[in-house]
Amino acid sequence: MHINGVEIEETFAEAFTMRCARATITAANETWARHAALAATGFAISVIGCGMEAGIEGEALHAPDGRYGLNCLFFTNSKDDMEKQLTNRFGQAIMTSLTSACYDGKLPELHGEEAGLSKVNIGGKLRFFGDGYQASKVIGDERFWRIPVMEGEFLIQEEFTVGKGIGGGNFLILAETNEAALSAAEAAVKSMRAVRGTILPFPGGVVRSGSQVGSKYKFISASTNTAYCPTLRGRLKSSSKPSQLPEGVNSVLEIVIDGLTAKGVSEAMRLGILAATEVPGVRRITAGNYGGRLGKHHFYLKDVLASEVVPQ
């Protein structure tokens, strides 16, 4: 299959079920909401090394307190990890940030038993920072904690909704040059950012150090994706795992997508791939998988590209 002259390999992206949560961070203005959101989602690139994957989803359309708000999505391997990570991140990154408040963004996209919806208590833990002067306020059916701080008050919702999302949707851009790969990746990221319910957890949305499972070293669980490293093309000729790079490809970039639903991940992949194929110098689009043995969710590139546009 070819799009805009770019080969789309007949393969699939293998993704995993993860626990997900959404937080709405509000502040006096966009600058301070963004400071808090960036800090809370910082160093959340991969669960392997960071314990969490996170990113800014976009502006909150209806922030609970009527101020400027940003929605952030968080993904972990387990509910316990989610509780621990959110407690640390909200306590360190949002409570400290000027004028901020933090609310459960809920997960209306998820429903039914499959969604595994439950709650984790975050505000109820952070309240102890108030040293006994914290106060709760129940509005509707939801409890919020008001923690006195030097600036005034930090307001945080007691419980945050956790559900089952998808982590690890991906595709790889194989290009003739670094410049072409970078331009294609930037174009793809720009298109994909519009899809609500998804995030691209890597810096700038793109990863250059794609990984494979396992290593020759026993003390690490993942290592560089040798089959796609251009500098190893010749050296791997006689290897049991030879290079996967076609002639003329000198740079590969990967885009990883975490999303609340398969529909969202698929739509983000579709938009990203289409945008990437429009950049001259892109030779092939492929995807990373483990033979289908590890991840429950398989996104076949041909199916992704054949899907209808999903309004978000």
Add this chain to the structure above:
Amino acid sequence: MMKKQVTLALKQIPSLPVEAESLNPENITNKGIEDIKHLPVWCGRQQEEVGAYFDVEITADAENNGSGKDDLPELVLKGDLSRFKRLGQGMGAGTMVIQGSVGFHAGALMRGGTLVIQGNAGDWLGAHMEGGLIQVEGAAGHFTGAAYQGSSKGMTGGTILIRGNAGQTVGGRMRRGLIAVGGDCDDMPGYNMLAGTILICGKAGIRVGVRMERGTVILLQSQALLPTFYYDCTYQPYFWGLLCARLAQDGFLLPAASQKMSFRRYSGDANEGCRGELLICNDQAV
């Protein structure tokens, strides 16, 4: 699907008070007109029947489809019911609309559902309420959401919205929940309040929050306070935005500018540990 509606039209105003706690949406479910007419009410020591006071009609009203909070029929009472006490007492679900005024104890001990009173309400409105929503389009009497004499806790949940004025001791000993008064209220709102939120848009009487232990009383008009309330600061509490949104959701609209207003915060009552708060609007223009 058409929503079932049960309408009770008052035949004539009784000369004596009638206690009618049997009238709530749950009690009329799966009942025919005759069954509803035989529901008991009390006039003094005399047990009587609903049919003695009301004409009963059951309709499937297409226009009101979905207006109820659940599958229970909507109960509509028409007439001046200010001599009827305990209407909607203990109701747990459904919608009850009273097209007129009601007597004492309306919605007392209510656990859920919605009670709409299109006239005035008497004393003890929503006393000991645990959940649900009461909307009063007129005024309310004394002790709204309060605790009965001898009880340590009043309202423990739910929302009471009064568009008009309210009497004395609004939210006396309330433990949780929200009371909003669109007009003025008499003395001692938030008396011995344990927690929860009271909003008074108009003028309040004397001794606001006297003996309050915790909770929040919000006043949109300036007010002389007891000396046992100490000034903390002037600021914009972020939960106020949430509260405004919640009130708007229930149709209790505040002026557009109110969401951004600042408050003078006082802690008190110092005689009770100083853990409660009074928030007084600092923007006189609102």
